[in-house]
Amino acid sequence: MRLDVSELPGFSAFASTLQRRLLDVWGRDSFDHLVNNAGHGEFTPFAETTKAQFDGLFDVHVKGVYFLTQALLPYIANGGRIVNFSSGLTRLSAEGFSAYAAAKGTIEVLTRYLAKEFGPRGIAVNTVAPGAIETDFGGGIVRDNAEVNALYAGMTALGRVGVPDDIGPMVASLLSGDNRWVTGQRIEVSGGQAI
Numbered sequence: 001m002r003l004d005v006s007e008l009p010g011f012s013a014f015a016s017t018l019q020r021r022l023l024d025v026w027g028r029d030s031f032d033h034l035v036n037n038a039g040h041g042e043f044t045p046f047a048e049t050t051k052a053q054f055d056g057l058f059d060v061h062v063k064g065v066y067f068l069t070q071a072l073l074p075y076i077a078n079g080g081r082i083v084n085f086s087s088g089l090t091r092l093s094a095e096g097f098s099a100y101a102a103a104k105g106t107i108e109v110l111t112r113y114l115a116k117e118f119g120p121r122g123i124a125v126n127t128v129a130p131g132a133i134e135t136d137f138g139g140g141i142v143r144d145n146a147e148v149n150a151l152y153a154g155m156t157a158l159g160r161v162g163v164p165d166d167i168g169p170m171v172a173s174l175l176s177g178d179n180r181w182v183t184g185q186r187i188e189v190s191g192g193q194a195i
Contacts, residue, residue: 001014001017001018001021003068005038005060005064005065005068006056006059006060006064008059008063008064008067011067011068011070011071012071014068014071015071015072015074015075018031018072018075019075022075029075030075030076030077030080031075031076031077031080032076032077032079032080032081032175033080033081033082033083033175034069034072034076034080034081034082034083035082035083035085035171035175036064036065036068036069036082036083036084036085036107037083037085038060038064039060039061039085039137040056040057040060040137041100041137041138042054042056042057042099042100043096043097043100043138044096044099045095045096045098046098046099049098049099053099054099057099057100057103058103058106061100061103061104061106061107062103062106062107062110065084065107065110066110069082069114073118076123078121078122078123079121079122079123079180080121080122080123080124081123081124081125081126081174081175082114082118082123082124082125082126083125083126083127083128083171083174083175084107084110084111084125084126084127084128085104085107085127085128085129085130086104086105086107086108086111086127086128086129086186087100087101087104087129087130088129088130088131088132088188088190088193088194089101089104090104090105090108090129090186091129091188091194092193092194104129107127108127108129108186111125111126111127111184111185111186112184115183115184116184119183124174124179124180124182124183125183125184126174126182126183126184126185126186126187127185127186127187128167128170128171128174128187128189129186129187129188129189129190130162130166130167130188130189130190131152131156131161131162131188131189131190131191131193132149132152132156132161132162132190132193133161133162133163133164133166133167134149134161134162134163134164135164142161149161152193155193155194156190156191156192156193156194157191157192157193157195158191158192159191160191161191162189162190162191166189166191167189170187170189174187
């Protein structure tokens with residue numbers, strides 16, 4: 001099922017379609033895991049950040065997470081899990097990332113509030129905050145620019161930047177039924193970046 005998380009008016013129809021699919025395909029009325037991982041970057045110095053860039057970041061990274069989770073909450077099973085994504089840039093500062101980091105910082109606060117509100121239903125809510133990862137995010141700059149890659153590798157305790165397979169196991173762990181006593185946490189997965 002496709003969804004543009006920047007298009008909030010589509011969330012209600014998406015939730016209705018999901019409800020039908022849950023019944024038709026899996027014979028159930030709920031699902032167990034929601035991973036809010038949609039995102040994009042705008043890397044512009046503070047003084048040059050436009051309202052459109054700022055709004056685009058907050059539409060996807062904040063409003064999208066907030067209102068999609070709200071629309072899907074009736075279908076999340078008691079005892080389920082929600083994983084939101086933040087960034088290592090909420091812990092350290094780098095020029096050009098102020099709007100992006102502000103949006104991600106908002107998600108970290110939201111995660112704690114959701115953990116508290118959803119706790120009575122046994123729903124655990126946590127945030128994963130990756131460090132520099134070799135993906136196409138930001139135009140692939142960490143993956144494709146050797147100088148940027150070396151810069152971040154040099155500030156990481158494990159001596160390299162991350163790859164997507166470094167993040168997946170943490171998400172899987174948080175979704176596991178065995179990991180039932182962790183909620184409201186920000187878990188950085190960065191190989192020890194800037195410690």
